[in-house]
Amino acid sequence: MSERFEVWAPDGMPEVRPGDDLAALVGDVVSTGSTTGGSLPVVEPVETTGPGDGGLREGDVVVVTSKIVSKAEGRVVAAADREQAVTDETVRVVATRPRPDGPPLRIVENRLGLVMAAAGVDASNTPDGTVLLLPVDPDASAARLRAALRERFGVDRLGVVVTDTAGRAWRDGLVDIAIGAAGVAVVDDLRGGTDTHGRPLSVTVTAVVDEIAAASELVRGKAAGRPVAVVRGLGRYVPPGWQPGDGARRLVRGSADDLFREGTAEAYARGYDDGAAGREPRP
Amino acid sequence: MSERFEVWAPDGMPEVRPGDDLAALVGDVVSTGSTTGGSLPVVEPVETTGPGDGGLREGDVVVVTSKIVSKAEGRVVAAADREQAVTDETVRVVATRPRPDGPPLRIVENRLGLVMAAAGVDASNTPDGTVLLLPVDPDASAARLRAALRERFGVDRLGVVVTDTAGRAWRDGLVDIAIGAAGVAVVDDLRGGTDTHGRPLSVTVTAVVDEIAAASELVRGKAAGRPVAVVRGLGRYVPPGWQPGDGARRLVRGSADDLFREGTAEAYARGYDDGAAGREPRP
Numbered sequence: 001m002s003e004r005f006e007v008w009a010p011d012g013m014p015e016v017r018p019g020d021d022l023a024a025l026v027g028d029v030v031s032t033g034s035t036t037g038g039s040l041p042v043v044e045p046v047e048t049t050g051p052g053d054g055g056l057r058e059g060d061v062v063v064v065t066s067k068i069v070s071k072a073e074g075r076v077v078a079a080a081d082r083e084q085a086v087t088d089e090t091v092r093v094v095a096t097r098p099r100p101d102g103p104p105l106r107i108v109e110n111r112l113g114l115v116m117a118a119a120g121v122d123a124s125n126t127p128d129g130t131v132l133l134l135p136v137d138p139d140a141s142a143a144r145l146r147a148a149l150r151e152r153f154g155v156d157r158l159g160v161v162v163t164d165t166a167g168r169a170w171r172d173g174l175v176d177i178a179i180g181a182a183g184v185a186v187v188d189d190l191r192g193g194t195d196t197h198g199r200p201l202s203v204t205v206t207a208v209v210d211e212i213a214a215a216s217e218l219v220r221g222k223a224a225g226r227p228v229a230v231v232r233g234l235g236r237y238v239p240p241g242w243q244p245g246d247g248a249r250r251l252v253r254g255s256a257d258d259l260f261r262e263g264t265a266e267a268y269a270r271g272y273d274d275g276a277a278g279r280e281p282r283p
Numbered sequence: 284m285s286e287r288f289e290v291w292a293p294d295g296m297p298e299v300r301p302g303d304d305l306a307a308l309v310g311d312v313v314s315t316g317s318t319t320g321g322s323l324p325v326v327e328p329v330e331t332t333g334p335g336d337g338g339l340r341e342g343d344v345v346v347v348t349s350k351i352v353s354k355a356e357g358r359v360v361a362a363a364d365r366e367q368a369v370t371d372e373t374v375r376v377v378a379t380r381p382r383p384d385g386p387p388l389r390i391v392e393n394r395l396g397l398v399m400a401a402a403g404v405d406a407s408n409t410p411d412g413t414v415l416l417l418p419v420d421p422d423a424s425a426a427r428l429r430a431a432l433r434e435r436f437g438v439d440r441l442g443v444v445v446t447d448t449a450g451r452a453w454r455d456g457l458v459d460i461a462i463g464a465a466g467v468a469v470v471d472d473l474r475g476g477t478d479t480h481g482r483p484l485s486v487t488v489t490a491v492v493d494e495i496a497a498a499s500e501l502v503r504g505k506a507a508g509r510p511v512a513v514v515r516g517l518g519r520y521v522p523p524g525w526q527p528g529d530g531a532r533r534l535v536r537g538s539a540d541d542l543f544r545e546g547t548a549e550a551y552a553r554g555y556d557d558g559a560a561g562r563e564p565r566p
Contacts, residue, residue, distance in 0.1 A: 003502040003509065006516075008287035095542040107542065115453040124487075165487070169452035169543035170398040171460070172536050173470050173490030175497070187456050188504075204407075204448070206500065207456025214458070215498030217489065218517060219286035221471075226286065233289075234501060253455050259378040259390065260452035264545040268554035268566045275558025283551045 005233025009219035009226040016227075018074035023148030025072075026064060029228055031055045056149060059235025061159035061184050063216035065227040066134055067122065069141045069162055069180070075133040082123045085131045089119035092255070095263025107167075107263070110134065113252040114179060116166050138162040138180025139247030146182040157238045159184030159231075162248070163213040169260055176217035178209035181248040185209075185237040207251055208237055288516025292502035292509040299510075301357035306431030308355075309347060312511050314338045339432060342518025344442035344467050346499035348510040349417055350405065352424045352445055352463070358416040365406045368414045372402035375538070378546025390450075390546070393417065396535040397462060399449050421445040421463025422530030429465040440521045442467030442514075445531070446496040452543055459500035461492035464531040468492075468520040490534055491520055 013029045016022065056062065070076070079085045083103055090108040094115050097105045110119040112134060122132040135141045146160040162180030167173075178186070188206040216229035255261040262270070274282060296312045299305065339345065353359070362368045366386055375392040382388055393402040395417060405415040418424045429443040445463030450456075461469070471489040499512035538544040545553070557565060 003504075004289060004291035005502060006287060006289040007498070097542060165489075168490075170536050170541055171490065171493070172534050173488050173493065175490050175493050177454070205456050206448075207451075207454065207458050208501070210454070210456065210458050211497040211501050214494040215290070215501065218491070218494050218498065219288060221286075251455050253453055258453055259380060259546040259548065260543045262547040262550075263542040264547075264550045265542065265566045267547045267550035268545075268557075268564070271551035271554025271556075272558035272564055273554075274551075275555035276561070278559070281551070281555055283548045 003233075005231060007215050007219050007229055007231050009216070009221075009229040011226060013068070013225065013227055016068045016071040018071065018076060020072045022064075022068060022072035023145050023152070025068075026062065026145065026228055027055075027149055027152045030062065030230055056153040056155055056158060056230065057232065058155050058157045059232070059238045060155070061161060061212055061231040061234060061238060062145070062149060063161045063163060063212060063220075063229040063231060064145070065176075065220065066120075066138060066162050066164045066179055067126075067132060068227045069135045069138065069145075070122075070132045071126075073135055073141065075135060076126065076130050077133060078129060079123075079131040080129065082118060082121055082131050085121045085133065086119045089121055089133060093266075094261065095266055109255065111136075112138070112179060113249070113254070114164075114166070116164070120164060120166075134164065134179065135162070139182065139244075139249055140180075142180040142182035142247060143244050157183070157235065157240055157242075159212075159234075159238045161209050161212055161216070163216065165217075176213040176220075178207075178213045178248040178251065181209045182244065183238060183242045184212070185239065186246060186248060186250045188237070209248055210251065212237075286516075288514060290498050290502050290512055290514050292499070292504075292512040294509060296351070296508065296510055299351045299354040301354060301359060303355045305347075305351060305355035306428050306435070308351075309345065309428065309511055310338075310432055310435045313345065313513055339436040339438055339441060339513065340515065341438050341440045342515070342521045343438070344444060344495055344514040344517060344521060345428070345432060346444045346446060346495060346503075346512040346514060347428070348459075348503065349403075349421060349445050349447045349462055350409075350415060351510045352418045352421065352428075353405075353415045354409075356418055356424065358418060359409065359413050360416060361412060362406075362414040363412065365401060365404050365414050368404045368416065369402045372404055372416060376549075377544065378549055392538065394419075395421070395462060396532070396537070397447075397449075399447070403447060417447065417462065418445070422465065422527075422532055423463075425463040425465035425530060426527050440466070440518065440523055440525075442495075442517075442521045444492050444495055444499070446499065448500070459496040459503075461490075461496040461531040461534065464492045465527065466521060466525045467495070468522065469529060469531060469533045471520070492531055493534065495520075 092109040095107045120134045126132045142160040163176040164179045188208045220226045373391040378390045380388045403417045409415045425443040443465045446459040447462045471491045503509045
């Protein structure tokens with residue numbers, strides 16, 4: 001026996017505009033992708049209530065970039081440059097770094113509680129003179145998209161993940177993470193389970209939807225214009241009877257619990273000022 | 284057209300012991316997994332110089348957990364508990380958090396430059412009274428494993444990734460990351476490329492091997508005893524003529540550049556002490 005899943009990202013998604021019916025566009029592109037077959041036809045004995053070989057199946061997870069959700073939801077604002085929009089979206093500055101060739105890099109907590117460079121405001125893949133803000137509620141966006149796709153394809157167990165690209169502390173390079181999710185287990189909570197030696201697994205909560213987001217980026221890509229992917233074979237994370245509740249917001253670590261809620265230099269400077277002024281410590 | 288890849292994790296890997304020929308065990312389990320077919324037989328017109336339907340193919344990436352690399356390499360130490368081993372592996376303490384039911388959680392930089400809880404020392408999936416240390420040089424381990432598998436299966440383009448599980452700043456839950464890599468592009472550097480509106484992509488360096496690691500965890504799992512996975516379809520990241528050079532070490536952000544090299548509370552406290560003592564600032 002083995003475990004196996006596949007990820008594919010069809011071509012053909014048109015440019016999304018404010019007011020577009022995103023679910024219709026996504027549904028179209030996942031249908032077309034399947035029926036042209038791609039390069040790996042899949043033979044798989046799974047329960048389908050959909051249109052046969054095309055479209056979506058029970059246990060599928062549809063992954064979409066937040067960009068197309070934002071565009072459809074009209075989260076496009078005029079901006080001669082990104083900086084004012086970043087300021088507007090910033091709830092709390094976490095850290096900054098001067099840059100030789102532009103304004104300082106700002107890593108901030110945004111309205112979704114996400115800690116990201118530039119508050120997640122995006123100046124790429126959008127017409128000049130505009131920037132894209134993140135969706136207001138990506139979990140709700142995921143739930144709406146899921147409801148429409150379930151109906152169109154006649155599937156009961158369907159996941160939807162909305163992704164964004166983010167940097168990490170301590171590591172170079174960017175990966176995609178989940179900022180919205182519906183119909184799919186956000187974490188795989190193995191606490192209470194045992195390892196291969198029968199000992200309790202006490203720490204292991206796996207951020208399943210972040211791993212799904214990362215996997216999907218490998219076929220979506222930034223420059224290739226494939227904002228939609230389908231992950232097939234992870235049905236064990238797509239339970240029946242899913243109800244709205246914790247979505248990807250579950251993965252946001254509250255700042256009160258976060259050991260890195262403030263950058264090192266910022267925290268040092270604040271401590272230095274408090275110490276020099278003889279104030280009570282305020283860590 | 285679409286982009287597609289698949290990830291599968293065969294059953295049947297035995298417990299690995301110090302001195303085992305890891306490449307032989309990995310080679311066996313990826314052969315067996317293929318020939319029993321799993322649930323998704325794949326028809327794919329790719330160049331193969333291997334044994335037909337079984338085994339590895341050009342462009343494959345083999346992903347293994349660092350645990351089995353450590354075990355084969357004898358990185359097992361006796362330890363009544365993990366804490367002394369963590370202390371020994373700690374190069375620099377980054378942050379700590381008291382825990383109600385045990386010793387403080389220590390997030391530290393280890394010998395590999397990785398910032399991780401407990402320095403990456405592992406007390407699970409290993410016999411009682413022992414802990415597992417990370418491999419001494421996971422990039423070298425990946426290169427050795429790659430060389431042996433290339434020879435066995437007669438493939439030229441082959442990637443190997445060694446993974447470990449890690450927490451993240453600002454996000455709950457754990458994901459797998461790449462701590463060793465050979466034969467595969469560690470990053471996808473899109474700087475110099477353009478987005479869909481023709482503008483230069485100036486920031487986007489994608490941590491490809493971390494995304495591959497994350498994807499593979501979805502089928503490997505922690506409790507299921509599948510420490511090996513194969514990713515097929517990402518051949519564009521598996522170039523011909525790969526030479527040892529930057530491996531996954533490339534993704535470790537040097538502490539001098541890291542805005543979060545020290546936890547918030549620790550930096551604040553250090554600043555407070557310096558300020559109160561009237562010392563020169565040392566951010």
